[in-house]
Amino acid sequence: MERADAIVIGAGHNGLVAANLLADAGWSVVVLEATPHPGGAVRSGYVTAPGYLSDLFSSFYPLGYASPVLRDLELADFGLHWTHAPDVLTHLLPDGRAATINRDLETTMASMEQFAPGDGERWRHAYDDWNDVSGSILKAILQPFPPVRTGLDLARTLGVGGSLRLARRLVLSARELGSELFQGEGATLALAGCALHTDLSPEEAGGGVFGWLLAMLGQEHGWPVPVGGAQHITNALVTRLESRGGRIEYETPVSRILIANGQAMGVRTADGRNWRALRAVLADIPAPTLYLDMVGDRWLPPRFVEDLEFFRWDGATLKVDWAVNGKIPWKNPAAANAGTVHLGADLNGLTRYAAHLATDEIPPDPFLLLGQMTTADPSHSPAGTESVWAYTHLPHRKTWHPDEIATHVDRMTAVMESHAPGFGQLVVGRNVFSPADLEKENPSLVGGALGGGTSAAFQQLFLRPIPGLGRADTPVERLFLASASAHPGGGVHGAPGANAARAALARNRKLTGALYQGVISAANKAIYR
Template sequence: MSKYDAIIVGSGSNGISAAIRLQQKGLKTAIFEQASSPGGATRTQELTLPGFKHDVGSSILPLGLASPFLRNLPLKDHGLEWVYPEIAYSHPFIDGTAYACFKDLYQTAAQLGEDEKNYLKIFKPLMEDWEKLDPDLLAPLGIPQHPVPYLKFGLKALPSAHWLANRYFEDERSKMFFYGSAAHSTIPLTNLASASFGLVLTATAHRYNWPFPKGGAGNFTGAMLNYYRSLGGELHLNHQVNDLRDLPNALAYLFDLTPRQLLKINGLNFNSLYRKRMENYKYGAGVFKMDWALSEPVPFTSEKCRRSGTVHIGFSQAELERSEDLVHKGSVSDRPYVLMAQHSPFDATRAPEGKHTAWAYIHVPNGDPRDHTTILEDQIERAAPGFKDTILARSTKTTHQLEEFDPNLVGGDINGGLQDITQFFTRPIIKLSPYSTPDPRIYICSSSTPPGGGVHGMSGFHAAEKVLKDHFKDLV
């Protein structure tokens, strides 16, 4: 007899979400994690100096509220406290001004001058239809519950960010503002579907702001695990899985792993065709990330940037496009797109009194081993003169170091695989059920399945629903 109904391998947000969903249904589950601390990429550590708390991977978590599954969990009762920055994100310009994405749609649009009406033309319908779109935006490909609003969204989402920005905006600053959120896609801004990231992430800013957990993203993981344990779930750390026999017996096994790692595990009954297709899975660009302990807040020239939790840096439309294009040609721009976050102005628990923290990353070719400290800090200095003088200590993470921290970050890819049009809906392979495998016991619940990267837990939730349907029909 099986000791467990289901076993989950990996304790990232998707693995924990899968475990919670199955435990909620009354199943006996356990999570097995290879690291000494849980959370996958959602962990907080003192990387620089004592008392300075840094989110090593995932950090700003708007999808934690946008997720239909996570937002309904009683995480507040288990230790989670959200911090909402005054401004979700901003984009500074070379003249020292900036545009800010406020929660208020109209306040945001009012900054854009001649493009105010066009901004509202894009985002007002999206916000009005959000309740209808919400169930399908973070779900596998299928027939949407509300086809008409979804089709209207798709007509804007499937083109490139370049197309949408030039179709709707006249002023270059408006285009750069949209590019800032669209570049989270980690694909060239001229690629199909890159617009979808700008649309969805900006919509979440207007809907939820871009919040983060008080005290560190690791507290989000902690709250999830506290709730999971309250349901009777088990967590086992320092448990490396190289063979299915390394795990107790169970009816189903859910792996919060990317295809490359899954294929290394012995004892899985995969046929040669499935293995070959999984071996062809494509990983996306990596990131080079830096964390800083600071003597004072980041001295942005723009007051809007100082009031923002996240800041996107890139000083022309051409500069932003070139930065993301070069990455996919194996190079790095000397003026890269920078994604920067600052927690301590809004969360005093992140640093000793009077001190601050910040982090930033740039996109780099997958597996790039180089240290890009100089170009990253130089780009920030253009938006915040004197920034380098505030640095007390720094921590750098190359793509190799990120993968050592979390093996799911293959080559520094933080999205679990390339998120272009070829793998946007059909990850890890084209298949009616992306979560199941040829082995009826084995399921994938990582960000290498729909809906892809981000701390939303929906890959884990949908994988758990598939397990329930296949093995526990009486509980569905």
């Protein structure tokens, strides 16, 4: 039986962040990864045509760039460097107009001003509001729940009135927030399109804050990509971990958490081997997989298991990568310099698109989120060409017929042709990842869900993954949830992994560890009795 202070299940970026932090604390760490590759949804590869590099799952990283978790790991020392497209984001409307965010504030203001007089200044005011709270907001979002110290700092900065107004803003839909901040459709579309990077419609309560967060991060930091592809985030985390003595075992899926007297003692892998965890087990896998498949009912409170029945996934994803032998022939040249392009819908179109998803229907007019990778990083394809991807959401289902996927890819291509006539003639290679393909490549992307569970307000903060403490701690002592199913959820920022590592370290402190565990156990008993 192999032994380590910590066993980490899954070499996704959250698992690697957790492993690095524990190794920094002097723990011996072994990471067990089910697939042949590290990185989970943070990987790159050549899947379309020779010389065209694709980011296979996630791509642009405003949260990763701004995340204090990743920043403190100093990944630049291990080969991670960032680059930007000239424009952050362009949203193309069906009538041909475009709303563009650029890291230069005046450029963004000029774009928004085209939609309504005064919206340029209104964007500046929204950005000023963001600057007042951005540091505290990011800390509050990415730290373990509840963020007491950061919350107090934020309250002191804003005062009573400002805090109440911010609290109201946090629960508005993207449409409502946009209508309060702006007069024209362009700026509101920028927010609503950003909210749809999650599974939140323009009408959904709490969706506005996601749109505001991503749009304002774009204004402040841009939406950068790693030079050489997303894989370089993973490579840096792996190299850093190995430099500190950590180890990763590939093609080693975990089948069971080994538990004795209510404590996680280690894991059993599919090949029958047992792995002893001397201090903690951390799981970078979806919550239902951990609790229902690896832990089992015996070790969980009955009410906890009942609550898991109401865990909700985010929508499925269909992703297409194209190798384009030339530059995309956009009808509106405003899209040419944007790393990310939203296209296929105005504000009402986004609402109709989301309504189809909510009623388990395939949207007849898909909304596309598109990434021009060579525009952001020229190393992705030969000069004068473009490595590009687009994805759209589908209802979350267990199975999809290949004809349904093929038909919807045709719809996506038609959207591209409507905005860039002749696009198809330039395509020299293509790769399609259906929801099932995404899950096959990365088992944590259950049904093609990218976020580890819905971003809806009913499954956030202390309600994630189910009503509870909103922390990495679980009802099984020394077992910690380190995936996007835990607070604060999806996105490549490392917070779930960091929070799990901090919880494991707190549990093992000599003087206060027993007190910490006692408080957690008492709280869990009160919640799940």
